[in-house]
Amino acid sequence: MHGGGGGRWGGSVVGAPQRERGSFQHLGHLKRLMSYVRRYAVVLVVGTVGLAIARLALYLMPWAQKLAVDSLADPAAEPYLLIPALMILGVVASQFIIYVPARRVLRRISIAAAYDLRKRFFNVVQYQGPNFFNKFGTGDLMSRAVNDISMVRMVVSFGAVNIVMFVFSVIAALWFMLVMSPALTFWVVLPLPFVAVIGFMMARGMFPFFRERQEALATLTSFTQENLNGIRTIQAMAQENQEIDRFRRASTRYAQKFYRAERYQVIVGVSMTLLTMISPVVILLYGGFLVLDGELTIGSFNAFFGYLILITSQVQSIGWSLSMFTSAAAATQRIFEVLDYPPEVVDVAEAQLPPDINGRLEFRNFSYRHPGAARPTIDGINLHVDAGETVALLGRIGSGKSTILKAAVRLIDTPRGSVFLDGRDICEVPIRRLREAVTMVPQDPFLFSAPLKENLTYDKPDRGEEAILEAVDAAGLTETLGRLVNGLDTVVGERGTTLSGGEKQRSTLARGLIRRADVLLLDDCFSSVDTETEEQILGGLQRMRSGKTTLLISHRVSTARHANRIYVIDNGRVLESGTHEELLAQGGYYADLEAVQSSQDRDRARRGQLLRQLDGSRGELPPLAPTGSDVA
Ligand SMILES: Nc1ncnc2c1ncn2[C@@H]1O[C@H](COP(=O)(O)OP(=O)(O)OP(=O)(O)O)[C@@H](O)[C@H]1O
Numbered sequence: 321m322h323g324g325g326g327g328r329w330g331g332s333v334v335g336a337p338q339r340e341r342g343s344f345q346h347l348g349h350l351k352r353l354m355s356y357v358r359r360y361a362v363v364l365v366v367g368t369v370g371l372a373i374a375r376l377a378l379y380l381m382p383w384a385q386k387l388a389v390d391s392l393a394d395p396a397a398e399p400y401l402l403i404p405a406l407m408i409l410g411v412v413a414s415q416f417i418i419y420v421p422a423r424r425v426l427r428r429i430s431i432a433a434a435y436d437l438r439k440r441f442f443n444v445v446q447y448q449g450p451n452f453f454n455k456f457g458t459g460d461l462m463s464r465a466v467n468d469i470s471m472v473r474m475v476v477s478f479g480a481v482n483i484v485m486f487v488f489s490v491i492a493a494l495w496f497m498l499v500m501s502p503a504l505t506f507w508v509v510l511p512l513p514f515v516a517v518i519g520f521m522m523a524r525g526m527f528p529f530f531r532e533r534q535e536a537l538a539t540l541t542s543f544t545q546e547n548l549n550g551i552r553t554i555q556a557m558a559q560e561n562q563e564i565d566r567f568r569r570a571s572t573r574y575a576q577k578f579y580r581a582e583r584y585q586v587i588v589g590v591s592m593t594l595l596t597m598i599s600p601v602v603i604l605l606y607g608g609f610l611v612l613d614g615e616l617t618i619g620s621f622n623a624f625f626g627y628l629i630l631i632t633s634q635v636q637s638i639g640w641s642l643s644m645f646t647s648a649a650a651a652t653q654r655i656f657e658v659l660d661y662p663p664e665v666v667d668v669a670e671a672q673l674p675p676d677i678n679g680r681l682e683f684r685n686f687s688y689r690h691p692g693a694a695r696p697t698i699d700g701i702n703l704h705v706d707a708g709e710t711v712a713l714l715g716r717i718g719s720g721k722s723t724i725l726k727a728a729v730r731l732i733d734t735p736r737g738s739v740f741l742d743g744r745d746i747c748e749v750p751i752r753r754l755r756e757a758v759t760m761v762p763q764d765p766f767l768f769s770a771p772l773k774e775n776l777t778y779d780k781p782d783r784g785e786e787a788i789l790e791a792v793d794a795a796g797l798t799e800t801l802g803r804l805v806n807g808l809d810t811v812v813g814e815r816g817t818t819l820s821g822g823e824k825q826r827s828t829l830a831r832g833l834i835r836r837a838d839v840l841l842l843d844d845c846f847s848s849v850d851t852e853t854e855e856q857i858l859g860g861l862q863r864m865r866s867g868k869t870t871l872l873i874s875h876r877v878s879t880a881r882h883a884n885r886i887y888v889i890d891n892g893r894v895l896e897s898g899t900h901e902e903l904l905a906q907g908g909y910y911a912d913l914e915a916v917q918s919s920q921d922r923d924r925a926r927r928g929q930l931l932r933q934l935d936g937s938r939g940e941l942p943p944l945a946p947t948g949s950d951v952a
């Protein structure tokens with residue numbers, strides 16, 4: 321599958337992605353993590369010191385060997401074996417007693433830091449607005465919250481500690497080697513700084529590869545997520561093969577990016593290994609020469625190899641640690657891109673809303689342009705809902721009705737001086753307080769994967785059964801409830817019983833009604849119900865909302881006609897306004913709509929009657945409809 325890609329990687333590893341190449345600032349992103357690690361500083365230091373001690377113990381092993389070998393090589397000396405043997409056993413024991421707990425402590429810190437980071441990430445996302453979610457897709461956010469934070473966890477757990485260990489080990493090894501032979505130490509260690517420098521430079525160059533790899537993974541994740549959400553649409557339209565093909569492309573892209581990053585990592589690893597191969601040759605030739613000259617004992621000659629192995633593993637792992645730093649820097653940058661995103665809707669803490677709200681909602685010359693839209697969605701709208709009134713908005717699709725409702729609960733960044741609740745600018749009300757007073761039932765009904773009861777009492781789970789049943793009744797959901805096997809405890813939503821579109825809509829309506837908010841905003845909650853249920857719901861609304869303010873959107877004259885006032889919205893402006901009768905008398909858009917819809921309703925009613933007749937006279941010939949002419 322990678323026939324085409326193979327050539328490309330060859331070129332691309334050498335010619336790394338141009339942007340962001342080789343600059344120190346990427347590692348600077350890691351500084352942002354300090355505040356998450358600082359609170360564990362003491363434990364971090366203790367753990368690191370523990371690891372250092374365990375490491376130091378390892379350096380006694382070649383020394384013990386040296387003592388034993390030297391005593392054997394000298395025929396005049398007593399064999400000296402017991403103490404070195406005990407030393408080695410002691411070293412092994414220290415690894416169990418010190419190394420294991422220290423590692424464990426460090427791992428726990430990294431888990432705790434990742435936990436804190438993930439919590440903050442989630443909190444930030446909860447309060448973001450539409451711009452944010454336009455910029456960061458769901459899969460993208462998932463990938464940042466999962467993969468990038470894991471990467472950061474790795475660097476906290478291993479990265480920093482490995483660097484400390486590296487410095488520590490080098491000093492310890494140098495000390496032991498210098499004691500044995502300064503001249504040989506000089507030549508053995510000479511190539512090692514080059515290894516470290518080259519490793520560091522290569523690791524720096526790796527940043528763009530890792531960022532690209534993470535981005536490709538984010539694309540893949542969002543694709544998969546979108547696909548699963550839309551699987552029914554895909555199957556209904558028989559687009560499975562095309563989706564498989566699209567997935568293959570996204571997946572291949574990720575694999576290619578992954579190979580590129582891996583390949584770079586391998587090049588770094590191999591180059592370093594090759595460079596470290598020089599040192600054993602030096603020991604063999606120059607060290608052997610020193611032994612022959614009598615300037616170095618056989619034991620020391622042997623110990624040099626031991627120290628070299630210890631130091632080499634550190635030098636190699638420093639390259640790995642550095643490469644981990646570069647990918648963690650990429651991950652950190654991606655995490656903080658989200659954390660730093662300025663909140664669109666800025667809350668105020670200054671004023672509180674007085675405890676009793678009358679519920680007069682007013683839009684004064686309200687205009688709004690969606691970010692990136694060519695023209696304003698709302699263009700100087702004036703409308704008001706007096707306390708206790710029910711007002712309806714009606715208009716063509718895309719005319720701006722939902723935007724008006726969203727403005728009233730600041731789901732969009734409502735401009736100051738345009739929306740007022742009881743005469744007070746809603747921008748001066750803390751958002752939480754505002755949304756307690758003003759409840760909106762959104763246009764797309766959304767149910768959580770939870771029992772119906774929890775869905776209805778989402779904001780306050782301790783509501784009594786009576787209150788729930790009242791709202792269920794008012795929303796015309798009683799019949800549906802009777803059909804659910806476990807009643808209110810039936811799990812609905814994605815992982816439960818699938819409710820029909822209309823049932824979902826009525827469930828969210830009940831969720832809105834149950835709050836008995838001072839102001840209720842209903843965004844097209846009656847679109848999927850039949851005329852009969854509609855009548856029932858309108859009755860329920862009247863019962864539960866009497867004396868309270870309700871602003872509802874509808875496509876149907878039959879719903880809107882009961883309102884105290886109706887506004888017809890067109891192109892973000894108020895086209896007509898007035899009571900049902902006034903608007904009919906005006907003979908404008910509303911009157912036309914009324915004419916069309918009532919003839920459709922008559923038509924539907926007649927068809928229903930016909931079907932019932934048909935049902936009743938099964939076996940007989942259905943009466944040929946003479947009504948055809950007056951339907952048209
Ligand atoms: N996030 C957005 N970014 C850009 N444009 C948007 C955004 N949301 C809505 N719009 C545009 O604003 C206009 C009004 O949208 P709105 O949802 O208010 O219409 P509506 O009257 O509620 O329509 P419907 O009856 O279909 O629900 C539409 O043209 C829509 O495309």
Ligand SMILES: [Mg+2]
Pocket residue numbers: 721722723763843844
């Ligand atoms: Mg809408």
